[in-house]
Amino acid sequence: MARRLRAVDPGFIVAAPVRLVFARNISASPEQVFRALAEDVPGWTEWFAAVTLARATGGGSGREIRLRGGTRFVETVLVAKAPEVYAYRIDSTNAPGARALAEEWRLTPRGTGTRVRWTLAADGTAPFRFFLTLARAGLGRAFRDAVTSLDGYVSRR
DSSP: OOEEOOOOOTTHHHHOSEEEEEEEEESSOHHHHHIIIIIOGGGHHHHOTTEEEEEEEGGGTEEEEEETTSOEEEEEEEEEETTTEEEEEEEEEOOTTEEEEEEEEEEEEETTEEEEEEEEEEEEOHHHHHHHHHTHHHHHHHHHHHHHHHHHHHHHO
16 A cells, blocks of 8 residues: 655755665766756666666656555655755555655766766665665665666667
8 A cells, every 4th residue: 555755855865864876977968968857757667677667757756656565655856956856755666664765866977988986865764764774785785777778778878
């Protein structure tokens, strides 16, 4: 059953009790990466293996995301500043123990490519926060694999 989470603003991304930050350099330009993140929401299923459904809602002001294993998110876009930042908060989820969640994708030019930095900001029950710290390595692998796949995805488009 989906539960409503606390609404947060972009400041939560730097102030959250749990922050997991991952970064990787890829060859695609920031503009290409931003388009794939913010404008081609259904395309997430092509490059992010954990995502089984991704669709824009509210004319692009929100998203609905489903992951393998059944986790669901309803999200609101907080920042869509091309080609630098794409951030959203999770408004509701069926993930147990979550109280507030937001994610930020920060894109920085690196030579002819992009440094992609993903921040997962979270608050929740003590077991939820502990689970996230235990899941850090797995989330890092998922990020690395997804961004590598994203690089190939945008080069084919």
